[in-house]
Amino acid sequence: MFSILRLFVFDILPIQLLLDISIHEHIHLSTVSSTKMIQFLTPVLLFIVLYVFWKVYKTQKTGRSKINLPPGSFGWPFLGETLAFLRANWDGVPERFVQERVEKYGSPLVFKTSLLGDRMAVLCGHAGNKFLFGNENKLVAVWWPLPVRKLFGRCLITIRGDEAKWMRKMLLSYLGPEAFATHYAATMDAVTRRHIQVHWQGKEEVNVFQTVKVYAFELACRLFLSLEEPNHIAKLASLFNIFMKGIIELPINFPGTRFYSSKKAAAAIRTELMMIIKARRVELEEGNASTSQDLLSHLLTSSDENGRYLTENDIANNILVLLFAGHDTSAVSITLLLKSLGEHPNVYDKVLKEQIEISNAKEAGELLKWEDIQKMKYSWNVVSEVMRLTPPVTGAYREALVDIEYAGYTIPKGWKLHWSGSHTHREEANFEDPMRFDPSRFEGAGPRPFTFVPFGGGPRMCLGKEFARLEVLAFLHNIVTNFKWDLLIPNEKIEYDPMPTPVKGLPIRIHPH
Ligand code: HEM
Numbered sequence: 001m002f003s004i005l006r007l008f009v010f011d012i013l014p015i016q017l018l019l020d021i022s023i024h025e026h027i028h029l030s031t032v033s034s035t036k037m038i039q040f041l042t043p044v045l046l047f048i049v050l051y052v053f054w055k056v057y058k059t060q061k062t063g064r065s066k067i068n069l070p071p072g073s074f075g076w077p078f079l080g081e082t083l084a085f086l087r088a089n090w091d092g093v094p095e096r097f098v099q100e101r102v103e104k105y106g107s108p109l110v111f112k113t114s115l116l117g118d119r120m121a122v123l124c125g126h127a128g129n130k131f132l133f134g135n136e137n138k139l140v141a142v143w144w145p146l147p148v149r150k151l152f153g154r155c156l157i158t159i160r161g162d163e164a165k166w167m168r169k170m171l172l173s174y175l176g177p178e179a180f181a182t183h184y185a186a187t188m189d190a191v192t193r194r195h196i197q198v199h200w201q202g203k204e205e206v207n208v209f210q211t212v213k214v215y216a217f218e219l220a221c222r223l224f225l226s227l228e229e230p231n232h233i234a235k236l237a238s239l240f241n242i243f244m245k246g247i248i249e250l251p252i253n254f255p256g257t258r259f260y261s262s263k264k265a266a267a268a269i270r271t272e273l274m275m276i277i278k279a280r281r282v283e284l285e286e287g288n289a290s291t292s293q294d295l296l297s298h299l300l301t302s303s304d305e306n307g308r309y310l311t312e313n314d315i316a317n318n319i320l321v322l323l324f325a326g327h328d329t330s331a332v333s334i335t336l337l338l339k340s341l342g343e344h345p346n347v348y349d350k351v352l353k354e355q356i357e358i359s360n361a362k363e364a365g366e367l368l369k370w371e372d373i374q375k376m377k378y379s380w381n382v383v384s385e386v387m388r389l390t391p392p393v394t395g396a397y398r399e400a401l402v403d404i405e406y407a408g409y410t411i412p413k414g415w416k417l418h419w420s421g422s423h424t425h426r427e428e429a430n431f432e433d434p435m436r437f438d439p440s441r442f443e444g445a446g447p448r449p450f451t452f453v454p455f456g457g458g459p460r461m462c463l464g465k466e467f468a469r470l471e472v473l474a475f476l477h478n479i480v481t482n483f484k485w486d487l488l489i490p491n492e493k494i495e496y497d498p499m500p501t502p503v504k505g506l507p508i509r510i511h512p513h
Helices: 001-014 015-022 032-066 081-090 094-106 125-134 146-154 161-175 177-199 207-226 231-247 258-285 295-301 312-325 328-343 346-359 370-375 377-389 465-482
Strands: 110-115 118-123 141-144 205-208 393-401 404-406 409-410 414-421 483-488 492-497 500-503 509-511
Touching: 001 161, 001 346, 015 492, 032 177, 032 414, 081 110, 081 161, 081 492, 094 295, 118 125, 125 414, 141 346, 161 177, 161 207, 161 312, 177 207, 177 295, 177 370, 177 377, 207 231, 207 295, 207 312, 207 328, 207 465, 231 312, 258 295, 312 377, 312 409, 328 346, 328 377, 328 465, 328 483, 328 509, 346 370, 346 377, 346 465, 393 409
Parallel strands: 118 414
Antiparallel strands: 110 118, 141 393, 205 509, 393 414, 404 409, 483 509, 492 500
16 A cells, blocks of 8 residues: 555656656666765755755645635645545545545535645536536546556557547447447356356355456456466466556666566566467468457457558557456456345345346356346346445546636646545435445436446446446356355455455355355
């Protein structure tokens, strides 16, 4: 967690840029004498001190300016209110940061703060979500912290405007509901069955999070790249674990830092992906692969209406993003789902009943179809209630493209904006008795628009929503029809790092039916 803090603190100062530029990869510290070291560091430190003073001056100046900024506080110099924000996450109640300020400033629709090293406006509640989701590319644009932008290169999440719209359309032609869900339900079911056979059957105890992380990665490798060979997947998975560690770190590209290792791992994954891409191109040309067998074939053979294709680099970078965005999110959702079902046996019984009805209507051994997924209504309400109480992605960020007038205040151009699903999902105004676990909230018309936003909304809504829905439901179907389970640590604490996970990974004891 301290790595996140360090990232945020350092992100305030462009020290990382300085270090990135001035400490070249080939300088080995051991060969530099201490005098030389002092000579080198003195101007660097001087620069930092001057920069710090300049930044304080600028922050205070903005605070005194005539612009009618939203209520709120920029907190401590440099740190802003990042510590309070992180503390709420560490305590497992991320919504507290927003709630305390909403109460303090008299229920505003927006308040100002300083987070992640930037001045920021937090837009509260469903009105804030509606405003941000509805103004993408007009008043606001998606924004990710520096290490993310540096590590991923040109891909969907690091580009904006028309180019991003085009790239999204290309990816959605595979991942969208019509294309994806209708064709890939059976493949997902087959992979899930195999996973359960290998990792669950014959076991007495399972650590859910560790196990479903393997499942989510294998599934993505299968559906994106048709990779099945266990050693190949394991090699990619281990590179991926190193890569993930640098995403929320100081972007110092120097041997020994996590960012450096992450960048190297990203380069190795890209090399691997490029080899797979090139081999596939040959297979497609020789008729040894089908155009619809997976995401890769689809992207290599699909063009837009003007005949424009994604480049091989674009494909490699976007597959990297999809593996990143779709890996832990699904694993977290499944883990929290199993936790809730372990805590609410009556809900488990109803889910089991629904899933057995679906199984009974099928031939022995027949795989799930899209129509079966459509029948899992109660099960999806349960998943939705789990994501309402503990959204795997607590919120996201945007950047103001112009000065924005909102709720009677001005949010200056360049400020960052934050929407918080974890706060909206627990507001009394949106959900009666919000802390109660109650899947029936999603029956009928369900929650009001913009009050339930686990996948975000608008043009930047989660691209993998259908993938995630299918994945979680296919897993749920197979797990409840095979097992019942007890939680080995009742009320296991959830920590956010940055996604919500039970602190011990949810160890359970499983009982086959
Ligand atoms: C339960 C699982 C998941 C949850 C809760 C989730 C949540 C989210 C949220 C909240 C966003 C929007 C962030 C924003 O407003 O900027 C997002 C974006 C995204 N998600 Fe997911 N996600 C999940 C699974 C997946 C999967 C399985 C994939 C890939 C197959 C995926 C790919 C993406 C991508 C590429 C974006 C960026 C879209 C863009 O910027 O245009 N997600 N996700």
